[in-house]
Amino acid sequence: MTTGFQKALDRVTRVRGVRGAMLVAGDDGLVVAESLMEGVRGNALAALAASLAKRFRRASETAACGLPQFIHLQASQGSLLAAPAPSGMLLVVVAEADINVGLARLEMLKAGEAIA
Amino acid sequence: MTQTRAVEPWTLDPLQHFVGESAARLALLTTTSGQVIAQHGFTRAVDVMSAAALGAAIAASTSEIIRMLQEPAFRMLSHQGQSHGIFLARFGTPRGPMLALVVYGGDSSIGLVQLFFEQFTRDLAAACPAPEPAKPVLAADFERDLHESLAALFGR
Amino acid sequence: MTDDVRALSAELARDPGSLVFVALGEALRVRGRLDAAAKVALAGLEHHPNLADGHDLYARIVADAGDVERAADEWSIALALDPHHAGAHKGLGFANFQRGDLDAALEHLELALAADPTDQSTVQALHAVRQAAQQAASDPGAGASVERPAVFAGLEGADSGLLLVDPQGRVLAGGLRAQGGPDVAEEVAAYLAGVSQEADRSARLLELGEWRWIMAEGDAGHLHLSAPSASALLLLVRDKSVPSGRLAILAARAAEVARRWLEGQTL
Incomplete structure (x- = not known):
């Protein structure tokens, strides 16, 4: 199963501008599997992305928009992307600010399906 | 408004920062024998003393199992309940090993607690004054220390 | 310092184990001196850790400071010590109302009223929560007529x-x-x-x-x-x-x- 996770992450990290991808236990914010460039703090990425997704989910569900299927945080020097994965996991990507988000999103959704 | 108090004043700032970042509901810093160094969120001394004793006992019994398995020393345990999680960790400081017992709710996670706990241990190490020479421990000292600790922890 | 706070402080100074800390903490709380009130409450709880009134007092102080979840914890302790504590039931009614859990709010307020049928503030709170529950049941859109500045007038979805x-x-x-x-x-x-x-x-x-x-x-x-x-x-x-x-x-x-x-x- 771990190899399956790794293959799915590798697929996402092949997108230009992606600095790291990881599977995170959504409720716990702990790393399940990761494929990160040097310098990316995996535990921080996992904990913070899961917390952000959890907080955004409350707002989204209260606004009757349902469970977020894709979250994109755009910052001045980078991007953070997150999508739900099977078994309560979250697929998280950290990338350059000018990443092709459409392509990354597509690969993330495919990776999510591959894990299922 | 919830109070953070410390017997050892140098632990106060790191603990307040940790609690603020991790959104911990309760936090207790003790020696490995359960002597309280600082606390956040407890309103009753009886709860603090019980939690300190239980935390030290859990760490000691887990350490013993770990020793039997010939594994490296005890570092941390966590339990996720329905509405609260518990995190217990042993870590080193220039003043010797310490235990941290943290209770968090749904607005936090074990990932966030662990993340900011790493920073907390670094902050404690940086804030720790030079070690004092060891003194003999007498029963009378222990009783006095206990009362002084309670006074510091609850502002009496 | 007002006279009653001064008198209560003096009494507590004379006897730190006195139950007067509840009255002093409350007097400070209603004056908005929340830090001082919290110190008094915590010191009092050290002497009386099993006093439901002490936990009720501390809960009201932290609720005033905006930490309703912490207050709910304290009210729960008060109820564990005294299952018929009217103040704790009233407080938990308030906390549940804040969370949007109207059923739980009603349950606690009814228990508060049963414990102290003379408390008019509980009667009023119960009335308000019942109305809110009826409104929520009959018209989910009710209560939406809050007047807010029409900043986005002309833009699609300006008010929705x-x-x-x-x-x-x-x-x-x-x-x-x-x-x-x-x-x-x-x-x-x-x-x-x-x-x-x-x-x-x-x-x-x-x-x-x-x-x-x-x-x-x-x-x-x-x-x-x-x-x-x-x-x-x-x-x-x-x-x-x-x-x-x-x-x-x-x-x-x-x-x-x-x-x-x-x-x-x-x-």
């Missing part, structure tokens, strides 16, 4: 899908309805404060620079959150048929309108 809030999660302008139904502006605004704080922290700790916006595609709708100024957050909500690129354009237009309005407010 555009919400301007301050960093503390209070609504400044606009409106938000869940699928065009009930007004959820206040509730969503409260959550947005936490989202923005987490976005700030994530961007900082992951070295991503300053966050500019967050976009989420939900099962049933899309959301776009940005910060048109340091003192405001803007949420745009649209049906899922609106593509994310168009969402960003709409959000940029609304942010410009919000910025102009905010500048006008500070003049």
Whole structure:
């Protein structure tokens, strides 16, 4: 199963501008599997992305928009992307600010399906 | 408004920062024998003393199992309940090993607690004054220390 | 220092184990001196850890300071010590009402009234919560007629899908309805404060620079959150048929309108 996770992450990290991808236990914010460039703090990425997704989910569900299927945080020097994965996991990507988000999103959704 | 108090004043700032970042509901810093160094969120001394004793006992019994398995020393345990999680960790400081017992709710996670706990241990190490020479421990000292600790922890 | 606080303080100084700490803490609380009240309550609880009134007092102090969850914990302790404590039931009624759990709020308020049938404030609270529960049951859209500045007039979804809030999660302008139904502006605004704080922290700790916006595609709708100024957050909500690129354009237009309005407010 771990190899399956790794293959799915590798697929996402092949997108230009992606600095790291990881599977995170959504409720716990702990790393399940990761494929990160040097310098990316995996535990921080996992904990913070899961917390952000959890907080955004409350707002989204209260606004009757349902469970977020894709979250994109755009910052001045980078991007953070997150999508739900099977078994309560979250697929998280950290990338350059000018990443092709459409392509990354597509690969993330495919990776999510591959894990299922 | 919830109070953070410390017997050892140098632990106060790191603990307040940790609690603020991790959104911990309760936090207790003790020696490995359960002597309280600082606390956040407890309103009753009886709860603090019980939690300190239980935390030290859990760490000691887990350490013993770990020793039997010939594994490296005890570092941390966590339990996720329905509405609260518990995190217990042993870590080193220039003043010797310490235990941290943290209770968090749904607005936090074990990932966030662990993340900011790493920073907390670094902050404690940086804030720790030079070690004092060891003194003999007498029963009378222990009783006095206990009362002084309670006074510091609850502002009496 | 007023006379009653002075007299109570003197009494407590004479006898630190006295139960007068409850009256002193309450006197300080009603005067808004919450730090002093908390010190008195915590010191009193040291002498009387099993006094339900002491936990009720500390709960009211932390509730006044805005920490309703912590207050609920303390009221729960008070109830564990005295299952018929009217103040603790009333407090938990308040805490559950704040959380939107009207059934639990009603249950606690009814128990509070049973414990002290003469407390008029409980009667009034019970009446208000029953009305809110009836309203929620009969008309989910009721209570939506809050007057808010028409900042986004002329923009699509001006009062149902555009919400301007301050960093503390209070609504400044606009409106938000869940699928065009009930007004959820206040509730969503409260959550947005936490989202923005987490976005700030994530961007900082992951070295991503300053966050500019967050976009989420939900099962049933899309959301776009940005910060048109340091003192405001803007949420745009649209049906899922609106593509994310168009969402960003709409959000940029609304942010410009919000910025102009905010500048006008500070003049």
